[in-house]
Amino acid sequence: MKNISFITAIALVSVLTFYAVAPKSTEYSAARTTSAQTPNDIEAMMPKSQSTEKMPATTHLESIVLGAGCFWGAEKRYQAIPGVVDAISGYADGKNVSATYREITKKKHKNNVNNHAEVVKVIFNSAKVSLETILHSYYEGHNPTQLNRQGNDVGTQYRSTILTSNEQQNAIALKITAQYQTLLTDAGYGKIETKISSLTEFFEAEQYHQDYLAKNPRGYCPDHSTGVKFTADTDETKLANKKIDNSPLLKGKHIVVIESENYCPYCEKFKKNVANDYKGTIAINFRLASQLKGLTIKTETWATPTILFIQDGKEVFGKQGYMSPEYFYKALGAFKLGKSEAFNVAFDEGTDGRFCKEYEIFKNTPDGVFIDKLSGAPLFDTNDRFNSKSGWLSFTKAVDGSVIEKPDNRYGMVRTEIRSKTSGIHLGHVFPDGPNGQPRFCINATVLEFRAR
Structure with a gap:
């Protein structure tokens, strides 16, 4: 056993010595990845600390509390509005x-101005549906000219009321109320009795009231609406109304970034740090949450940015919030490359096999530029390519400002690693033994693409 251990140790020392003094054809020591390409599983390929990490984002979830008589029918109506996340009955x-419910329905409180109103708390994604649209549905769903009643439901608990969460909501409520008053007046109705004020406290109703009509399809649900409708043009915001053609996204791979109609600091940060410099072959498409028609999306879109990786119109991977360049390119690498040799080289500092297929393709290309396989950034020019006979692509220099150098002391060697400045992926190493005293950039072909000049 001792002799075997001794022989093994000698062999290991010999191998390390060989790599340390290896000629050009053996400067890479990491083993080639031989695992076959498999379907993308981006979540599994991301580090756990990143895949479960909550990203900073601009949240577009808002809520408003609305009273329009019996809350059973109102709750159902709001839940049917696209972009409404939840509708909760309460007081x-x-x-x-x-x-x-037992207390507010007592006869002694029927005319009590301090009685609670039956209301619905509407939680909605303001990036997908506007407050104006919700208030249109609110006014169209009941008769706001009736004071402390809706039809045969009489008492202060049935009063028409809008309880806002902030000054902006209050201003919108006043504007929509004025618009509807004009429409009602033209239709022969009287003054709107809806009270608009700030919400102080919301009390969730008993559980049996929640989703009441879903549980009791034939339950009490009278229609007290006036029949007066807002015009169609006022139901949509100008950007949501913009015609968007998503048919190109139904084939192939695409990146969709959900942005906001209003200012979104994390959207701007993503554009500045990632999108503005991105030139990759998988296009980035910017959309509002209301402009995803025809696409199959799993990730919630109430925060911006929300970044989606889509294949043939269906989401493969999505994440709410800002993605740093490091996170974005790791996700893009998993999406585009899968579990391949290229992914191993790019993110696990792997190495192409000598004279690999990509090397054979790229060693004699026409005039042009080699680009980062993920970001599309130019990295190396054919004018600087030479044949080192090593089995890896070799260049005397990189495109100015395109790469970063890092010390690499793995495997008992002192080397200088080369990474792409835009995506951060591993490209190879640089050595001081190029032609005529120039450097030799020894680069993995699998992480490059070629663009003819």
Whole structure:
């Protein structure tokens, strides 16, 4: 056993010595990846700390509390609006009255101005549906000219009320109310009695009231609406109304970035740090959350940016929030390269096999530029290519400002690693033994693409 261990040790020392003094044809020591290409599983290929990480984002979830008579029918109506995340029945706008159904329906509170109103808390994605659209549905769904009643439902608990969360909502509510008043007046109706004020506290109703009509399809749901409608043009924001053709996204691989109609600091940060310099072959497409028609999306889009990797119109991987260049290119690498030799080289500092297929293709290309396989950034020019007879692409220099150099002391050797400046992927190493005293950039072909001049 001792003799075997001794022989093994001698062999190991010999191997390390060979790599340390190896000629040009053996300057790479990492083993070639031989695993076959498999379907993308981006989540599994991302580091766990990154795949579960919550990204900074601009949140577009808002809520407003609306009273329009019996909350059962109102809740169902709001839930049907695209972009509404949830509608919760409850009580609000009361004082010195217990917020329970049993209490607010007592006869003594029928005319009590301090009684709670039956209301619905509407939680919505403002990047997908505007507050204006929700308030249009609100006014069209009941008769706001009736005071403390809706049809045969009489009492202060049935009053028409809008309880806002901020000054902006209050201003929008006043604007929409004025618009609807004009429409009602033209139709022969009287003054709107809806009370608009700030929400102080919302009390969720008992569980049996939640989704009541879904549980009881034949339950009480009277229609007290006036029949007066807003015009179609006022139902959509100008950007949401813009015609968007998603048919090109139904074939092949694409990146979709959900941005905001309004200012989104993390969207701007992503554009500055990633998108503005991106020239990759998989296009980045910017959309609003309301402009995803025809696409199959799994990730929630109420925060911006939301970044989606789509294949044949279906989401493969998505993430809410800002992606750093490092995170974005790791996700893009998994999406574009899969579990391939190229992915291993790019992100695990692997090495192409000598004289690999890509090398044989790229060693004699026409005049042009070799680009980063992910970012599309120019890296090396054919004018600087030479045949080192090593089995790896060799260049005397990189395109100015395109790469970064890092010390690499692995495997008992002192080398200088080369990475792409834009994507950060591993490209190869640089050695001081090029022609005529120039450097020799020894580069893996699998992480490059070629663009003819």
